[in-house]
Amino acid sequence: MKEATPGSRKRPSIFLESAPFYVKPPKFIGERVLYPTKPKTSVQKVPVLGGSPISFEEATVSKEEEEEGVRVCVFGFILLKATAKSQEDCLVSALSDILWKVGDRQRAVLCLTQDEVHVNDSGLYRADGCTERIHTFEFRKQDELTFNLKKYLFEFMSEGGDGLLLFLYSVVLSRGFEKLKEDMGDEEVSLIQTNGAIHPVLAALMLTGRASHYLHNGVIYEGSESSMGKPRTGLITRGEVGYLVWRREEEGGEVPVGSRLKTPSLPVWVTRCNEHYGILFNPNRELTRDYHAENRFDLHYYSSHASQVDATIVTIDTRSQTVKDEFHAPPLENLVHTKWQGADVNWNGTAPYV
Known part of the structure; x- marks a missing residue:
């Protein structure tokens, strides 16, 4: 043969x-x-x-x-x-x-x-x-x-x-x-969309083992008190790799992500900003084990974005709380704030491109 x-x-x-x-x-x-x-x-x-x-x-x-x-x-x-x-x-x-x-x-x-x-x-x-x-x-x-x-x-x-x-x-x-x-469940979708992009449930399948539409912790029942609630199953166990999602209001708004994906076993997060995928990570394993390590730290960011021509490292400072206009802030900063709310994000000289 x-x-x-x-x-x-x-x-x-x-x-x-x-x-x-x-x-x-x-x-x-x-x-x-x-x-x-x-x-x-x-x-x-x-x-x-x-x-x-x-x-x-x-x-x-x-x-x-x-x-x-x-x-x-x-x-x-x-x-x-x-x-x-x-x-x-x-x-x-x-x-x-x-x-x-x-x-x-x-x-x-x-x-x-x-x-x-x-x-x-x-x-x-x-x-x-x-x-x-x-x-x-x-x-x-x-x-x-x-x-x-x-x-x-x-x-x-x-x-x-x-x-x-x-x-x-x-x-x-x-x-x-x-x-x-x-x-x-009732929301069956095409895992590969007509524009060639992967559907979010495919990313969830690879990261969590289940093709779920929901990224919250545990099971939430939807329905009235007088009727049988419909279960929405999210994450049952803590993820090895995390997942952070942010999208603009016109794209559907907030996507609820539970702590089992926001705080994975190791500090590695797949990211989805307005349906554009990337990855954030920190080489210090203590970042997801000890909250003291989250005072000030770096995150390495990589993606296939055409504007990224070199390594990108952003510094997160949770001690310096800031109030930013979500509409004018770079999408990556808005995504970071879904986990570290109000933290200062320093691009260290790199012009924000996502």
């Missing part, structure tokens, strides 16, 4: 290499952050054998992929791993953790490509050079999933390859159609 070849469309790898500058996962050493040079890859291309051919139903899950939001969510998990492993091991571990989480830590599905085509063009399906060649592999143990991710990592790292699309299919199929419908 021949080795799998990349799809017909140019796609980025799962890393953030298409950003204006290459974002390297940092190493946390004490309270410092070190950025390693890009290592020589040890990833080898090997034939993909076995698995189950993709079905027509699975092939029509999504036909377009949005780069930024998906890769930022993955990058959040990579930051958690960057203390002890190389970039490739970090990527394997991050992908494995996300897939295992969305599968309720019981199962996961990994999508890889082979040469043979299993789904043909029709009125409901348009070939893209990748989807019709997918084979699915189901795992009931995470170590087996991790082993195969490492073995076939070239599928996710090949520049111009299909890694992003394969990972999206893996996420959706690991969760399963029935659980996705259950997660979304």
Whole structure:
């Protein structure tokens, strides 16, 4: 059997290499952050054998992929791993953790490509050079999933390859159609929107394991006292990676986010400002463990924003409370204030661009 070849469309790898500058996962050493040079890859291309051919139903899950939001969510998990492993091991571990989480830590599905085509063009399906060649592999143990991710990592790292699309299919199929419908309840949505952007529930799925519309803590019941309340399920446990959201009134206004996402296990937050994704982090683990560390601290910010041409570090000072006009303040500052209300935000010489 021949080795799998990349799809017909140019796609980025799962890393953030298409950003204006290459974002390297940092190493946390004490309270410092070190950025390693890009290592020589040890990833080898090997034939993909076995698995189950993709079905027509699975092939029509999504036909377009949005780069930024998906890769930022993955990058959040990579930051958690960057203390002890190389970039490739970090990527394997991050992908494995996300897939295992969305599968309720019981199962996961990994999508890889082979040469043979299993789904043909029709009125409901348009070939893209990748989807019709997918084979699915189901795992009931995470170590087996991790082993195969490492073995076939070239599928996710090949520049111009299909890694992003394969990972999206893996996420959706690991969760399963029935659980996705259950997660979304009466508000079922297309995970990939018509403009190519990911729907917020897809970001929630990757970060929390559930495709929920709600980001509050616990379960809230909606309805009158005389009728049975309809449950709105948010976060049941504290997140490993946090999530901060802000949008203008004309875009829908405030999005309630609970403390289980605002204060994650480690100080890493995926951000969504007016539907534009980025990531904030601080290398000091104590930031989310000891409130004294929140007096004055730095946050590193990265995104795929065209205006970001260099690293951005903003300094947050919660001791200096300020009153700012939300309408005129930069969106990123408004987002920061959803967690650190009234804090002074210093861009350290960088012109605010988001």
